[in-house]
Amino acid sequence: MGRQQPTTTATAPVVLPLGREGLFDPPAALAALAAAGAVRRLHYADGQVGWLVTSYDAARRVVADRRLAVVMAQPVGDSATQATFDEAIGGLDDGFVSLKEPPDHTRLRRAVAARFTPGRVAERRARIEAIVADLLDAIERSGPPADLRPAFALAIPSRVICELLGVPASDEHRFLHPTEVMLDSAATPERTAAAFRDFADYVREVVARKHADPRDDLLTDLAHGDDLDDRELAGMAMELFITGHETTANAIALGTLALLRDRDAWRSLCADPALIEEWSEELLRHLSIVEQSFTRVASEDVELDGVTIRAGERVTVSLLTANRDPARFAEPDELRPDRGARGHLAFGHGIHKCLGQHLARVELQVALAGLARRFPTLRLAEPVERLPLESADVGVYRALALPVSW
Numbered sequence: 001m002g003r004q005q006p007t008t009t010a011t012a013p014v015v016l017p018l019g020r021e022g023l024f025d026p027p028a029a030l031a032a033l034a035a036a037g038a039v040r041r042l043h044y045a046d047g048q049v050g051w052l053v054t055s056y057d058a059a060r061r062v063v064a065d066r067r068l069a070v071v072m073a074q075p076v077g078d079s080a081t082q083a084t085f086d087e088a089i090g091g092l093d094d095g096f097v098s099l100k101e102p103p104d105h106t107r108l109r110r111a112v113a114a115r116f117t118p119g120r121v122a123e124r125r126a127r128i129e130a131i132v133a134d135l136l137d138a139i140e141r142s143g144p145p146a147d148l149r150p151a152f153a154l155a156i157p158s159r160v161i162c163e164l165l166g167v168p169a170s171d172e173h174r175f176l177h178p179t180e181v182m183l184d185s186a187a188t189p190e191r192t193a194a195a196f197r198d199f200a201d202y203v204r205e206v207v208a209r210k211h212a213d214p215r216d217d218l219l220t221d222l223a224h225g226d227d228l229d230d231r232e233l234a235g236m237a238m239e240l241f242i243t244g245h246e247t248t249a250n251a252i253a254l255g256t257l258a259l260l261r262d263r264d265a266w267r268s269l270c271a272d273p274a275l276i277e278e279w280s281e282e283l284l285r286h287l288s289i290v291e292q293s294f295t296r297v298a299s300e301d302v303e304l305d306g307v308t309i310r311a312g313e314r315v316t317v318s319l320l321t322a323n324r325d326p327a328r329f330a331e332p333d334e335l336r337p338d339r340g341a342r343g344h345l346a347f348g349h350g351i352h353k354c355l356g357q358h359l360a361r362v363e364l365q366v367a368l369a370g371l372a373r374r375f376p377t378l379r380l381a382e383p384v385e386r387l388p389l390e391s392a393d394v395g396v397y398r399a400l401a402l403p404v405s406w
Contacts, residue, residue: 013041013049016075016292016316018391023384024258024287025333026320030054034321039307042316045077050295050314051307056325056345058305059293059317064350068296068315069101075292075316077185077393084189085182088196092203095228095235098243098294098352105351111227112236113355115164115218121358124160128363131159132370140374144405145381153253153402154245156367160359161244165237166217167206174202175241183246183392203234203241240356247289248360250398252367255283257387257402258335259368260380265335270376273369278337280364285323285344286335292395293317293348319345381405 017029026034033040038055052075053062062068072082072093086093093099097108114120135155139146146152158172178195181187187195207230210223218240222233259266259279269279295316302309309315322345324332329339347354354360371378380387381403388400 011041013043014052015043016052016318018076018393020389020391020397023261023389024254026318026324030318030321031324034318034325038305042075042314044295044314045074046082048073048314050316051304051309053304053315053317054321054325055305056322056328059319059322059345060349061304062296062315062317063293063345063348063352065296065302066102066351067299067302068309069299070099070294070352071297071314072099073295073297073314074394075295084193085196088193089200089235089238091231092200092235092238095232095237096239097236097355098239102351107227108232108236109351109355111222111225112218112240115221116355116357116359118358121362124164124359125362125366127163128156128160128366129370131156132366136370136374145403146405148256148402148404149249149253149399152367152371153256153399154249156252157245157248157360157363160363161241164217164244164359165206165219165240166210166215167219171202175199175238175245179242179246182242183394183396183398185393199238199241200234203237204230206237207234243354244356244359246398247396248356248363250289250396251284251287251360251364253399253402254287254289254389254397255280255364255368256371256378256404257380257399258283258287260378260404261384262335266372266378268337269368270372273372275337276365276369276372277361278341280361280368281341281344282335282337282339283368284346284361284364285329285341287397288320288323288346289397290346290395291318291320291391291397293319294352317345319348375406377406378404379406 017027019027021028034054038058040052042050042052044050053059100108135152139151159169162169178199181192181195207223210220214220214224219237222228295314297314298309298311300311326332347357391397
């Protein structure tokens with residue numbers, strides 16, 4: 001059955017459903033909303049009412065529409081935590097490129113984009129392969145069972161981002177801890193504030209270090225350039241530390257889980273690791289680690305699928321349902337590497353498309369191919385239903401542990 005077009009008298013506002021079905025599928029209530037229409041009224045955590053977009057075509061239009069500017073507003077969660085976060089970082093969001101609009105977005109992104117082109121990322125591939133090999137060696141030496149989240153999925157992007165930004169690997173706790181607090185729905189505003197005050201102090205220290213002791217790394221380049229002031233640079237460093245590890249770690253962990261859950265899929269990858277690009281793209285679509293886009297706010301009235309989004313109203317895109325839209329992806333709940341999944345919205349679309357998408361792709365590809373070559377008999381060490389998985393309030397799906405054996 002095709003999607004029904006909503007009218008301007010959309011039904012009562014809904015609260016965004018959380019909690020996956022069958023490990024990876026959208027919540028049943030969210031899937032029902034998507035089947036009923038592409039645009040629905042949505043309650044936000046701070047009490048405001050905006051719009052939820054669920055279809056692939058409408059999602060692409062929203063995230064590419066320059067009349068819809070990115071704002072920091074969550075559809076779920078604790079709005080008090082957002083206020084304490086803002087206070088704790090002390091204005092470092094001046095450097096958060098993902099939350100800026102042109103001309104600031106253009107200037108900030110241009111300052112850093114050269115390090116994330118496909119060509120520059122390809123130059124780092126050999127080093128990423130070496131990191132993966134070292135971690136696989138350590139796992140093999142330790143023997144089964146192993147928890148692949150800390151020992152592999154999280155360790156790969158953490159080491160890569162440390163090397164890219166030019167900080168020692170021993171510093172990783174300075175950005176891993178605040179990220180864990182940010183994703184913990186039980187964290188109090190006070191705990192969140194304390195974690196991010198420490199994080200803000202750390203990135204300011206790193207910037208000062210890059211001025212005093214320049215090295216061959218991204219933050220040194222930015223510190224000795226003319227594009228950013230120190231506050232913007234510290235803010236950009238904070239954003240790069242967070243985005244440079246967490247979603248990629250979840251893609252590696254959950255991608256491994258998806259393949260191990262389907263033994264035919266795992267055997268297929270092990271038999272032909274050269275197909276890793278196709279598998280990776282399909283996993284990115286199928287998993288949709290980032291479940292919602294950054295919220296947008298309309299600068300003027302915008303017509304979208306029969307609905308008028310008024311100036312000042314918010315819009316949030318469900319990337320989870322957009323990437324499962326049957327109008328774009330046939331049999332969307334099936335894991336099919338031959339479908340040609342490029343074009344998915346796992347990294348967004350438009351000017352705010354993920355800056356690190358090419359790096360994340362390579363890390364995911366190298367990680368999964370490395371596992372398949374080294375441990376073809378890899379299997380889950382716990383029943384699927386006992387694995388700790390969650391959808392964080394900030395819209396990130398993750399595995400808290402991934403116990404395996406071989």
